Every structure is written in structure tokens, then in C-alpha cells.
Amino acid sequence: MSRPSSARPSSRASPRGSTPRPASGRPRSSPGKKPSKDAQYNADEGWVRIYLKGRPVTLFMPTETTNYSVKTKSEAPAEQLKLEWVYGYRGKDCRNNLHLLPTGELVYFMAAVVVLHNLEENTQRHYMGHNDDVKSIAIHPNKWIIASGQVAGHDKEEGKKQLMRNTVTPHVRIWDSVNLTTLHVIGLGHFDRAVCCVGFSKCDGGDKLLAIDDSNEHVLSVWNWAKEKKLAESKTIGDPVVAAEFHPLVDNHLVSCGKGHILFWSLENNKLTKKAGIFEKKHEKPKFVLCLTFAGNGDLLTGDSNGNIFIWAKGSNRISQAIKAHDGQIFSLFMLKDKLISGGGRDRKVYVYDESYEVKISLELPESTGPCRCLCVGKDKDLYVGTTRNAILHGEIGSDSFTADVVAHTDELWGLASHPHQGLFLTCAYDKHVILWDAEQHRPVWMKTIDEDPCQSACFHPNGAVVALGLKTGRWMVLDVQSQDLVTVHTDGNEQHDIVRYSPDGNYLAVASHDNYIYIYNVTEDGRKYSKAGRCSGHSSFVTHIDWSADSTHLVSNSGDYEILYWKAENGRQVASATSMRDKEWATFTCVLGFPVCGIWQEGSDGTDINTACRSHSGAILATGDDFGKINLFNYPVIQPKANHSGFGGHSSHVTAVDFNSDDTRLFSTGGRDMSCMQWKVV
DSSP states (O other): OOOOOSSSOOSOOOSSOOSSOOTTSSOOOOSSOOOOOOOEEETTTTEEEEEETTEEEEEEOOTTOOSOOTTOOOOOOSOOEEEEEEEOOOOSSOOSOOEEOTTSEEEEEETTEEEEEETTTTEEEEEOOOSSOEEEEEEOTTSSEEEEEEBOOOOHHHHHOGGGGGGSSOOEEEEETTTOOEEEEEOTTTOOSBEEEEEEOSTTSSOEEEEEEOSTTOEEEEEETTTTEEEEEEEOOSSOEEEEEEOSSSTTEEEEEEBTEEEEEEEETTEEEEEEOBOOTTSOOOSBEEEEEEOTTSOEEEEETTSEEEEEOTTOSBEEEEEEOOSSOEEEEEEOSSOEEEEESTTOEEEEEOTTOOEEEEEEOOGGGOSEEEEEEOSTTEEEEEETTSOEEEEETTOOOOEEEEOOOOSOEEEEEEOSSSSEEEEEETTSEEEEEETTTTEEEEEEEOSSOOEEEEEEOTTSSEEEEEETTSEEEEEETTTOOEEEEEEOSSSOEEEEEEOTTSSEEEEEETTSOEEEEEEETTTTEEEEEEEEOOOSSOEEEEEEBTTSSEEEEEETTSOEEEEETTTOOBOSOGGGGTTOOBSOOOOSSSGGGGGGOOTTOOSSSEEEEEEOTTSSEEEEEETTSEEEEEESSOOSTTOOOEEEEOOSSOEEEEEEOTTSSEEEEEETTTOOEEEEEEO
């Protein structure tokens, strides 16, 4: 699956493992892959042979296939995907990333998408200019221009071409929040690893932009963004930098802070000079200076890892006043005209101070959604809080009552299942959370924590009343969809169950495990009673994908070593002759190996680049998710090698699952380490 990046820890994980396996459970693709061979066709025996990582994979075609040629070019489908909703907010490891526009829209990011979310109207718009993780964002003083910085991109095709290299390096995009058009692209080829801080100047009306990258020296650069011209740059410090801003009252002055430091900068004659903030003995030097803001008189206020707010007088690099505020870190400071608001980490407190910096209001955030990461104040007394558990809360200053307007998973996300009859879908992840979502209202119906085990996979029973979950420890369980009660729990082996899949008639459940086996259970009493029917033994590697036949009598499976095997449902015995299954009708097609999907593998594919596939219920199109954050649409069946298709970006991590809803009007997708779920309209 994914390749390690020399520039940064990858946000992509590898597919469902081989030996040896990384901690994520999926092996990484090998660098320097050999060129793939052209597909071969044997008309007499009725097979096509493709090559993955140099290994031949023979695929038997249905006997009714006529006039077939591997040289025929297939067309991309007429259907397109339009991003409708992004579930989640990136608060786990990013800062200062929640803002409010005059339109009433909250602006934040998740994966490679910047979201403009109107809570009152329950609508979202999306800026889609980035091709990997957005890590920083800033709003221009005019309140309609936005700057957003990203990490190094991972577009496979672009990454192969040196001429296209500038599109996959870290950069800043300046864009119009009204029509979502890109105005300027800053720093192509300049930044290293990621752009971790951005900020517009204030005194001159926002003519300049600062940016700090994630290189070893954390280089600060200042740009005339309208001319896309760099004015100055300087190394900051070897330790992480977490925040930086222009001074609002002193022209060409900037402040940056991070691990064990705060730096005061001045820009003169296109040259940056700095002086370090001084922590005198009477003030405990913090491990991290975590956030900063400015008072109306020009004083600087910082919050740190010791829970202190330090006030630095305008023009000085010394502390003029210290306030012991929180028990633990202060992650966010927000200054209003007449009051300061601070958000704490360990204590989950939000404090509102008067002009003398005395606490007048104390609020406590719910434990379930985590501590404050970023504060944002709206009209009247509206208070928005982005949390470290990827949630956005909405409340009022003076009230301890908060509504979770945005929730998300907080760890690697693999499990996805669409409800067979209703506008619902379910996700489950390594954070041990299972969430049932309403696709119409874009809200969770319920969220349940599985106390013991991370979750890997999910599938609804055909009646929609129960849902099966595959866990990472060898256990699997079934929940009642309405009550969330546990129906049953079983253990098969001690490795993760990558797929759970009910037969079309609901009488069987197949549990595909990382231990190379598929466990088959008889299902009775409308999905509430389970008894083992057999075990499919024959794969020499972990099982990656399975599908049931339309008549519920057989299974087909793929494995990590590109093997395709067939099984009898009643006892789990292997069907010895693959040719005897060539005309079998399959209820679903989620396998990535098989004649109906032989064309999804593009030039240079190594067999782990595609993680997931799903045929629409109508059988007209097939969606795949790959290692490069892309969802790809094909006309189905995809029987021409290297078939033409349409690709859609949004995820910043490997796409782990795709699934159509019951009437094919929507597609749901999950990103592994980007922890996001996205909902697409099929148009």
C-alpha cells in the first residue's frame, strides 16, 4: 500500500497486511517497482491474465463473452461524484483552525478539504484545491479571502513526473470564500514537509502573508501574496513551532512560538531579525508556548503548557504580568473587545475574563468530546469550540450546555456499511467508536463505544435490524441497530477480522480474518442467532475481500498474495475448479481481483494500490478507493485492462472503504489515517 515519505510521517497506512506487517496491519508497497507486463488474452481457454508486481493473475471470463480484445479502450462513466458532506473536524493535532465568516459559516478543515459549514441552514460548501492534508489556515482582514497551507501531496501520477513536482510539494493556496476559486498559489518548491502556520498582516490591510514550514529549521517566510513574491525568510528554531501572527498594531512586527520558546520578529528592508522572549526566574518557563493573541492596547498574551497566561507589554520581550489560569495546557486564547477567553486541555475548562483578567465565567466541556483545541466567538454570546477529539461544540458564553454540531472518529478508520433500506450508514474505527449516521440530516443517530477492542469492519443484515462488527482482536459481535444492545459475540482466531459480510438471503455470515481463514456461520431468527457452519481453509495469505453469490450458495475471496478462491457456503469447502464458477452471478462485487474488475488496475499498479471496491446496486458503475486519496469511478463491468475512469480527490489518506447507498444516489467513503468520512452525490 502506501510508501513511506522521506519528508514526513505518512498519513497513509498500508493494506491489510502481509508478513512482516507494520503496526497498521497493512504492508507497504515496495519502492522501485518493475514495469508491469501487458495483459494477455487466451480466447480458446477463455481467460485474461494481468500482472501485479510482476505476478500473473489469471481471470476466467463468462462463457457468453464474445468479441473480446484486451486492446479495446473503455470509456469513463458519464456519472460524476460531487462532494456533499464532510463528517469531522481535525482538532486532534492541528491548532487555530476554527473561524467564523460574516456569512455565518464556520471555516475548518478535514483531510484535504476546507469546509465552510453553515450550522443554521445545515449546509456545507467545500474548497477542494488541496491534494493532501491541510494543516494551517488564516482569514484575511477583509474576511472573505482565505489562506490554507498543506503538507506534501501524494498524487501518484503527478509524483512520477518531475515536471509536475511543484503540484505535490507543500504550498499555500489563497482563495476566495465566496466563489471558492483559487486566487494565488504561494511557495511552490519553497517549503519543506508541511506549512504548519500561516497568517495575514493587519496594519497594512493584509498585503503580506507569513508562513512557517515543518523543516528542521522551521523557516519563517514573508510574502507579498498578491504578487506571489517572497520578501524575506529566516530560520526560526530547531524545535516545533505551533503558532505565528502579525502584530495588529505595530507594522512589520511578528510573533512565533512553540516548544520552549517565543520569538519577536521585525521586518525591515526585506530582512527579518528576531529576539527571543525572556522568561525570568520568577516565571516558570513552560515546555511549550501553545497559543497567542493580542489585546486591544497591543499587549501580547500567550498560553502555555503549564496553564499560565503571560502578558508581554507592547514592544517588549519581557513578561509584564502572569496569570495562573488552567490546570494543565492552554490550547487557545480568543480576545474580544472587552474580554479574554481561554480554553484548557487537561481541565476541559473554558474561562471568560474581564478587563482586569479576572475570571468571571467558568465553563466545562463534556468529557466525551474532549478538551478545547480552538475557540471561536460568534454573534451575541455564541461560542464555538473545536476539541482535541475532532468535535465542534456550540454553546453560549455563560452556559454550560454545549451541542456537538460536528463529531468524528479519532483514530484510523476502516469500517463502513450502508443501511439496506434507510438513509443511514455506519462507521467504526480503531478509536473503538461505532457511529450510526443519518445521511439526510448529516448527524449521528447514535454513538457507541466498544470498550475492549478497536473496530475493523461492519455489515448490516439484509433486514437492517442488526449490524455485525469485525474487531481487531479476533472477536466479532452483532448489535441491535435500534437499541444498540449486544445481540451476540464470538471469537475466531486472534487476529483482526477484515471483512464481515451477510449472504443476500441473510442465512449466512462470513467473517474473513487476517489469519487466512474465512469463518462461516448459519444465521437464524432474523439475525439474532448464530452457529458455525464451517471454516474456509486454503488461502496462503490474509483474506482481503469477499463476495457472496446471488443465490447465497457460494463465496469468492481475494487474498494478500493476489489469489482468487471459491467456496461452498454450506460447509466452507473450496471449489476446486475456478472455471466452474465463471458464470456465477454475484450479489455484490467488492473484490478487487476478478474478470469483471480486471481494468481497475492502472499502469504500474503493485496490487496494494487499490484498497476497496464497490459495484452500484444497479450494476452500472464501480467505485474504487486507492492509496493516493482518490475515489475512482468506472463503467461496470471493468473488463478492459487499464480502463478509463474519473478520479475524485478529498481524502488525504488511503481510502479504506467505499459503499453506495440503497438507491445509488450517494456514495460514502472513509479515509484511514485522515479519520474522515465523506458523502458524495452521484450526478
